[in-house]
Amino acid sequence: MxxxxxxxxxxxxxxxxxxxxxxxAIYGHDIILPNMLYGAILRTLHPSAIIESIDLSEAKKLPGVVCIITADDVDVNNIGYKRDHPILKKGDANCIRDEIAAVAAETKEIAIQALQLIKVKYTVRTGVYDAFDALKESAPQINKFIGGKFENKNIAEKFHYEHGNLEQEKKNSAHIVSRRFTLPRMTHACMATSNITAHFNSVEKKLTLYSSTQVPFLYQRDMAHALKINPSDIRVIQPVIGGGFGSKLDIHPFEPICALLSMKTDRPVQILYSREEEFIASPIRQPMVIDLTAGVDKNGNFTFREINIIKDNGAYTSWGATTPFVIMQAFSSLYQLKACKFDATAVYTNNVFAGSFRGYGNPQATFALERVIDLLAEKLDMDKAEIRLLNANKKGEITGQGLYFDTCGHKDCLETVISKSNYHTKRLTKQTGRFKNGIGLASMLHVGGGAKIYRSDxxxxxxxxxxxxxxxxxxxxxxxxxxxxxxxxxxxxxxxxxxxxxxxxxxxxxxxxxxxxxxxxxxxxxxxxxxxxxxxxxxxxxxxxxxxxxxxxxxxxxxxxxxxxxxxxxxxxxxxxxxxxxxxxxxxxxxxxxxxxxEPSSQFQDKNFKGNVSGTYAFASQAIEVEVDTYTGNIRVLDIHVAQDVGKVLNPLLLGGQIEGGIMQGVGYALTEELLMQEGKILNPNFHNYKMLTAADTPNIHFYPIETIDKEGPYGAKGVGEAPLIPTAAAIANAVSNALGLEILDLPITPEKILQALSLQKQTTTLKTNPISK
Amino acid sequence: MEFNIVNPKTKSELLRAIRKETTFRFGAGCTDLLMELKKKPVENLVVINLSFVVDSRFTGLKKLAKSFWLGAMTTAHTMVMNEQIKNDFNVLYESAHNLASTQIRQVATMGGNLCTASPSGDIACALMALDASCHLLNDAGVNSVVNIHDFFLGVRKTILKKNEVLYGLTIPTNKKQTKTVYSKFIKIGTRRSMECSVVSLAYHIQVNEEGVIIGAGIAIGASAPTVRSALSASGFLIGKNIHLITEKEKEELACKIVSYAEPITDLRATAWYRKEVLLNISKSIFE
CATH class of the missing domain: 3.30.365.10 (Aldehyde oxidase/xanthine dehydrogenase, molybdopterin binding domain)
Known part of the structure; x- marks a missing residue:
């Protein structure tokens, strides 16, 4: 009972x-400490250049400037997941975010003015802005701090995973589909821009950081390593945080820079990003190219998946490089699967580097996977709902990767959205005229009880x-x-x-x-x-x-x-x-x-990435109806039906907020949001041209919580925060494909891409990529 | 971003400020100006703030004998709330209603939208379809009138001389014989609010009792260096019966409208897309 x-x-x-x-609410931006200075950072003008010299003489003369530091003035360790990221850059500029010098001054205006007086001589180099180019023998080595571990000088990280007998399952397949998917850069666009206030007390030798980090204890440890001080001499205080979404998982150079300015000046120092700086210098969702080959037997059972991913790592390695931990879970374990072979390679380029972002690679994986499931169903001439129901994960399943689903609402989620959205009727409605409607399905699997990626979770x-x-x-x-x-x-x-x-x-x-x-x-x-x-x-x-x-x-x-x-x-x-x-x-x-x-009951995965990594797992399905304007290419999302296995609803109001917020981030990923880069420079560092959606764009969201009461969770609850965003782009793409009969292989699905594809529809059914987004 | 501000409160103070200052810009709602100055600061700049000028012609709306007066300082919000604009000049209502956000509409002005001379100026585009006349005032207090079709010279360039200010404009009243008005502003962009037009089409078509088109204004935005009036397209419609327009004529009209487009490729869209969409939405006028 x-x-x-x-x-x-x-x-x-x-x-x-x-x-x-x-x-x-007191945000980091509201903090004023007695005698506080304001810091500002000079970034490189060129994404790939030799820094020949830095002349600080004019800047130092400016009244109100208290301290200027460059790499030569500090004794620090590199930061980043691979410790391949110098806090201040010396010799090479490898990315448009690169920090060359930092100023502490009596006012923010003076600090900014001082930056303009710093003279840097560069020798501009030809950069590498495409991960595939970076893998070529002729490419220069981009990051000099690691190397030798992998066969190519520009590989930052590699992941390999497999289960089952791939070759046998290929033979068992009645149909095999292969596609290449291209995923864009998306930025978190937190309401509060990045901020830090550092206060070093030279008498007690203690450092207090007012920081928006999401991981204060790991931050304390990493900051101590960077600054070569004792972690316990650092006190991290978190003011009210105006948005995280994963962006504050890594430490970023501006944070130790602020600490260094405070240590040098013996005064509190604050660094606040402008909105433009936020777009340029805060992390992004990892862009990647996914090659996916998948098979299905004559009865519609999934047989195998073979995945090869090339991720644009940017110039330095952040937690973003580890997203394959999650990506491989989606490919190995979303829907029952007999065999899987997965390879992912993070490749250095002179582009901006990614970080972690809500979903942690899962939206990318789910987009590719759920698109291919639609294509497999088409090959079989099988209903797209039926193929999903047939292969849905089930209670008691232990997947090839070793994930154990003690509770599993996957099938309930699917059945709920299929029925509530009137999927079968809408799927078959023939469209004529200017506006064409379509409906698409997608599911997702994500950790719901933490993820043991550190020694303790x-x-x-x-x-x-x-x-x-x-x-x-x-x-x-x-x-x-x-x-x-x-x-x-x-x-x-x-x-x-x-x-x-x-x-x-x-x-x-x-x-x-x-x-x-x-x-x-x-x-x-x-x-x-x-x-x-x-x-x-x-x-x-x-x-x-x-x-x-x-x-x-x-x-x-x-x-x-x-x-x-x-x-x-x-x-x-x-x-x-x-x-x-x-x-x-x-x-x-x-x-x-x-x-x-x-400490959750989950296990640390072995070196083959096998093991029950989370205390429990969350499932969700979405059925999304869209209306496409064939005159303009605009896609209007009409209704989103979302069923999510949340274990137990702890607070319907808050849960609804997570669902709606996540979905809107997913709709943005699907349709409008892309940080555009050309030759290593960001073209749209503003809300004018980085198209985050607004309240006016919000579709009708119908949420059906599925309660499976997991014995591991508090009152049976599972984690809910990331899930709502994960299947949204996939379901929208499937809906647009249903409306227009087009293949969709990359995101975002912009009006321009739709109109181009419609005009080419007679010759080809593949959407073209906007050349500017390359 | 640093500048000095002068706040004239009367017309004569305004004219005096124009005569006195050398390096100055007018500030109305300042929604574009502040962005511009942030990006490109101007040394020793004086902003002549127009928002304190007390002058009912400068700030107000008024029905005149044969026209409708719109003061330069009329905000987008005021236009949205005005019943006569909504009833008689729907194209203007829609252009103001879809402009930016609620907050911006409270301060953004008609005069600012015109004088910024953005190729994608929504209100400017609608006013062009309405065949408005611009009333200018120079520093000697002399008035002059120029048709809106002659107002724009290029991207962010107007015919206004340094010593002139846009004071207001008049929109001709709909014709006496007009029975129905087809008046619409079609804004194409990615978002449904907070959006800058990627392409826009404004039309104001007056039809008499028999269905004959007796007045037509069509303008395009974000498709050329300035908002443009598609005069030959408007002329093409005059005298035609709106109920008897053939598919071929719709095509011809669309081609005439598109012939005014000289779009560019930028971050928001390619020139190809802009032309393609303009052609499609032009065809939709009589759908």
């Missing part, structure tokens, strides 16, 4: 909603109740807008019977909070929620003992409700705050405090 909850499952508004909408909690009955949750996890604070408060309220407004969350200070690996992989509610539940169990044991004493009962069975502890045996109650006071102030004088560290 389903348990009834008092708080869990209710639409509780976000804990921090009021301070955000009333402008009271755990999270710590310290929980206390004060003598007034207020509860403080000190959690390792942090809030980046996803709503985890609210969910944690709801869990405490549910379990302890304390009103939500008497629950405080402390989660912004590494000197105070216990360890957590960070906000990524849709993990926070799952991992931090379980961690909190563990702490609550321990604290309740203490409270129960004291309550039993006060209520003169030998039974330790209690209910916590309405700020009271009620004996299930005698039905007598005592106020929670009274119990706490008695604990504190009477013998044996104990604090109402508990701590707990939760």
């Amino acid at each position: 389903k348990k009834e909850y008092n708080v869990i499952g209710k639409s509780i508004p976000k804990h921090d909603a009021h301070i955000r909408v009333t402008g009271k 755990g999270c710590g909690t310290i929980l206390k109740i004060d003598p007034y009955g207020y509860c403080t949750i000190i959690t390792g996890s942090n809030e980046i807008g996803q709503g985890s604070e609210t969910v944690l408060a709801m869990i405490a309220s549910e379990e302890l019977g304390i009103e939500l407004d008497k629950i405080k969350i402390i989660n912004t200070d590494t000197d105070v909070k216990p360890w957590d690996v960070g906000v990524h992989a849709s993990r926070t509610s799952f991992v931090a929620g379980n961690s909190l539940l563990g702490a609550i169990t321990i604290l309740k044991e203490k409270l129960n003992k004291k309550a039993a004493e006060l209520l003169h009962t030998s039974s330790l069975a209690f209910d916590y409700s309405d700020t009271k502890i009620i004996s299930l045996e005698t039905h007598e109650a005592v106020a929670l705050d009274k119990v706490v006071r008695e604990m504190h102030f009477s013998s044996p004088n104990e604090l109402a405090i508990a701590n707990y560290f939760y």
Whole structure:
């Protein structure tokens, strides 16, 4: 029987909603420290050049300039996942973001003015702006900090995975489809631009960083390595964060640069990006070319997939290079599959480097995979819904890669969106005239219980109740807008019977909070929620003992409700705050405090990338209806039906927000968003030409949560944050293909590409790539 | 970005400021100006802020005997809210309604949209289809009138001399015999708001009781160095019965409109796309 909850499952508004909408939230941009300086960074003029000389003399003379640093002035280590990224560049400029010098000045205006007075002599080189060109023997070595590990000097990272008998499954296939897919650069476009305030105290030799990082403890470690200081001498404080979406998983050069300026000047220093700088110098979704060959037997069962991916790594290696961890999961394990061979290669170029981005490679993979599933169904003359239902993942399945689906809502998700969208009727509606409608399907699989990619995927909690009955949750996890604070408060309220407004969350200070690996992989509610539940169990044991004493009962069975502890045996109650006071102030004088560290049951994958990497897995399906204007090529998304296996709905309001926000990011990826580059330079570093969609473009979103109540999750819940974005572009592409009878092999599907394809439809059915986006 | 501001409050203060300042720009809603100055600062610049000038002709809307007066400082929002514009000059209403965002429409002005002389100026394009007349004022206080077809010289260039300011414009009232008006602004872009036109088409076609076209204005935007009036296309329609226009005539009309287009390829679209779309939407006028 389903348990009834008092708080869990209710639409509780976000804990921090009021301070955000009333402008009271303190973002990094709002911080002003006494005696603070303002930093600014000089970036290269050329994406590939030799830096011959840097002349600071004029800039140093400018009144108000306090400090200017170049690579020659600092003793630091490289940063980045491969430690191949110098904080300040010397000798070579390899990317248009490259930091040449940094200024600290009394005002931001003076700092910017000083940048204009720095004279840099460059010898411009011919850059390499295409990953395939970079793999040629004749290409120069782009990044000199690693090399020798792989067969080609410009390979940054490689992944190989396989399961099953590929050759046998090729023979078993009735049809085989091969296609090449090209995926664009997309930027996070966080509402708050990148920011940091660094304060080095030269007396205590301690560094405090007010930073928007998503991973404060890894950040502390990486920053310490970069600056050659002790990690515990760094205190990371997170102000309110105006958007993360994965962009703040890596540390970026401006952060140690700000710390260095503070250490050099012995004054606090702040660096804030302008919007243009944000477009140019913050990370992106990894662009890649995916070659996918897939087979199906005569009955419609998927047989094999063979994948070869070339990723444009840019000039330096970030966490973005590791997206194949997730990409291979989609290819190996989304729908039941007998054999898979996967290769991905990250290749250095003189382009801007990628970072992590909500979905972590999965939107790219799912786009290619779900397009090919449509093509396989066409070859078989099989219904596109039926082929998906036939191959859908199921409960109890252990995939070729070793992912174990203890719960699995995949088939329920598919059936729900197929029925709710009226898929079968709409699919067959013949279109005439200017506007043509189409409907498309896609599913996704993503980690739903963290992802063990670091030694621990755990999270710590310290929980206390004060003598007034207020509860403080000190959690390792942090809030980046996803709503985890609210969910944690709801869990405490549910379990302890304390009103939500008497629950405080402390989660912004590494000197105070216990360890957590960070906000990524849709993990926070799952991992931090379980961690909190563990702490609550321990604290309740203490409270129960004291309550039993006060209520003169030998039974330790209690209910916590309405700020009271009620004996299930005698039905007598005592106020929670009274119990706490008695604990504190009477013998044996104990604090109402508990701590707990939760580590998910997931495994670290072996060197062949096999193993059950997550505590649980999330599934989702989307059916999307579009209307294409054949006069203009514009695609209007009409209705999005999304069913998602969320385990258990903890808060419908917040969940709806995650779903809608994710979907709009997916629609942007499908239709409009692309950071355009030419010869290593960004052509559209502004919202005018980087087309993020607006509220007016929002389609009707119909959300159907599927509850599978996973035993690993808090109340059965799974991670939800990334999933809504992942299948959207694939479903839209399938819908457009259904409307027009065109093949779609790259994103975004711009009006221009549609009109070009329509005008060429008689000769070819392949969409052309906009030459400017190459 | 640094500049000085002068805030004339009367017409005479405005004229005095124009006479006095040497390196100056007019600021109306400043929605384009601030962007421009941020990108390309001008040393010792004075911005003559027009938004404090108290003058009902400069800021207001008024129905005159044979025309409709639109002060240069009329905001896009005011145009959207005006019933007469909506009823009589729908093309203008639509161009203002789809301009940028709600916030920008509160401050962006008709005069600014015209004087910026962007090839993709939406309000300018609509006003061209309405055959508006521009009323200029020089620093000596002398008025002159120029037809909107002669107002634009090129990308961000107008006929305004340094000592002149656009004061307002008049739109001819719809003809007495007009029974139905087909008036529309078609804006093509990627987004449904916050968008700069990739191509635009404005038309204002007046039809009498019998269905005969007795007035026609057609203009194109984002397709040439300036917004352009497709005069031969408008002329082609005069005297035709709107209910009897043949497919061949629709094609001919579209070709005439497209003949005015000299689009460029930029980040937002190729010249090919702009022409193709313009042809398609031109055909759609009578659909």
